[in-house]
Amino acid sequence: VASWAMISNFIDVVKEGRGTFSIQGLGDPSGRGRMISFVKAPARGGDKEAKKPAIIAGTKTDLRRLSMGKAEAILKTLGVPAEEIKLLTRWNRINLIQRLSTAAAADGSKLGDRYGGFA
Structure with missing residues (x-):
């Protein structure tokens, strides 16, 4: 993740209260739960199914x-x-x-x- 993206994510989450950080996966660069990175967690649960057209x-x-x-x-x-x-x-x-x-x-x-x- 580029440094400018991490800074932008940090400002969005900490100062403006939009979103949360991910503490697992990409959010944990150590892979052992010892570190965090300023990677924003997805806003939704990752529902990747195609939406049906509205009736x-x-x-x-x-x-x-x-x-x-x-x-x-x-x-x-x-x-x-x-x-x-x-x-x-x-x-x-x-x-x-x-x-x-x-x-x-x-x-x-x-x-x-x-x-x-x-x-």
Whole structure:
């Protein structure tokens, strides 16, 4: 570890109270528990598993992943005219899908059963 990094770690931990020192592994250069080095301990327990993508509002469908074509097809199914759909940007389409599917789910219609996951 470079000296400038050790000084920075020391200032972060001792003076500013951010983090802790590691007293095992790289933090113990003797390997016998007799010395310490100013190596900061990792902030977390080292959870290296990939995080799963967040699910929006308890649904199994992530609206952010809808393409323009899929969004257009869903809007047509929900009864929006093609002329209106063509004027909408991607995020306006997603917003409209969310609003219409929420309304359909609240009405208890068949479309609500089909697209209730977007609500």
